[in-house]
Amino acid sequence: MVPCTFAYWGMIAFGMLFELKDGSVSQELPFLLGAAIVAVSFAxxxxxxxxxxxxxxxxxHSNQNRATTQNEIPDRITLLTGVALSVFGGLFAFVINAYALFSVLGFIVxxxxxxxxxxxxKSNAYTAMLSIGLLGGCCFLLGSATVVDQPSPFTGLIFTLITLVMTINVSYKDIKDAEHDEKSDSENFVVKFGRDRxxxxxxxxxxxxxxxxxxVFQLYSWLPIFAVLALVVVYLLYDRTDKYHRLVYELDAINGIYLLMLGIGYYGIQVSIL
Incomplete structure (x- = not known):
């Protein structure tokens, strides 16, 4: 859960830096960014x-030690706690603006x-992947909402691109549970096409x-850094053939770092051309 949240934080930071085109940072921006991070974390x-x-x-089959599996916590309490945390997430987003609230509500829905x-x-391979892509896109919009009150057409274009790319690449999250998902008749992308493929x-x-x-963002001078991250990703996917839980957490962390670097690089270009 924590590495996944970190990746969402990276997407929020990218969305924020994406909108700082004039290089100016308002005094309330750190507060708004903090509210966005808390909002998506709770949600x-x-x-x-x-x-x-x-x-x-x-x-x-896969997480027998979880409290929900062992019935240590009543289902009603689990459900109410989940709903309460989601509501708190929405409240923190509301503090920012309506754009942020709709972004978090989209995430929750x-x-x-x-x-x-x-x-x-998640029971279908393709809709499961699209769902995760949309979650990432919603986090990008939430980051955008810390700077502007409504998205621009270009913001909408980047949201679409992020959703599509994440939809294609998000299947690594299901690698760790492939055997157990198959036993429970869950047809995700990994179960459908096989872990190795x-x-x-x-x-x-x-x-x-x-x-x-x-x-796309013309960060040509950053490509060597992205190449290093890409090589790490290739190594992990090639090496972690029997440590799939670890692989998922590592890829979540690397994706979060990449998104933060992407945002910083784009912000730097916008400032330099002023």
């Missing part, structure tokens, strides 16, 4: 609790549809996305 943690509640069948039956988007796809797709975004 993410709340929805993860609800997700765990609906994942009991899978967790009986997509995550709920991802987890909760009968919709349960997905790993080979990611070895190409994930590093390629680093360069694609770098060139």
């Amino acid at each position: 993410n943690w709340g929805q993860w609790l609800i997700n765990d509640l609906y994942d009991k069948d899978t967790d009986k 997509v995550f709920a549809a991802y987890s909760i039956r009968p919709i349960r988007l 997905v790993r080979r796809l990611l070895i190409v797709g994930l590093p390629a996305s680093y360069f694609i975004f770098g060139m």
Whole structure:
């Protein structure tokens, strides 16, 4: 949960830096950024609790020590806690502006549809991947909302690009639970196409996305740094053939670092041309 949240923080930072085109930083921006980070953290943690509640069948195979699996916490308490955390997330977003509130509400709605039956988007390989892509896109919009009150057409274009790229590359999150998901009849991308095939796809797709975004934002001087991150990703995907939980956490952290670097690089270009 923590590495995943870190990646969302990176997306928020990228969204914020993306909108700072004139190089000016308002006095309240640190407060607004903090509110955005707290908002998505609460929303993410709340929805993860609800997700765990609906994942009991899978967790009986893969996460037997979870409190929800062992019935240490009543389902009602788990559900209420998840809802309460999500509401707190929305309240922190409301402090920023309406744009931020709708971004967090979008995050919560997509995550709920991802987890909760009968919709349960995670039960289908393609809708599961699209859901995670949309979650990342919502975090980008939340970061944007710390600077502006409404998105521009270019912001909408980048949101679409982020969603598509994350949709393609997010399948690494399901690698660690592939065998257990198959036992519980959960048809995600890894179960559908096989762990090894997905790993080979990611070895190409994930590093390629680093360069694609770098060139879209004309960060040519940053490409060597992105190349180093890409090489680390390739090494991890090639090496962690029996340490899949560790692999997911490491890739989440690297993606968060990459997004932060991407935002800093883009901000630097905007400041330099003023």
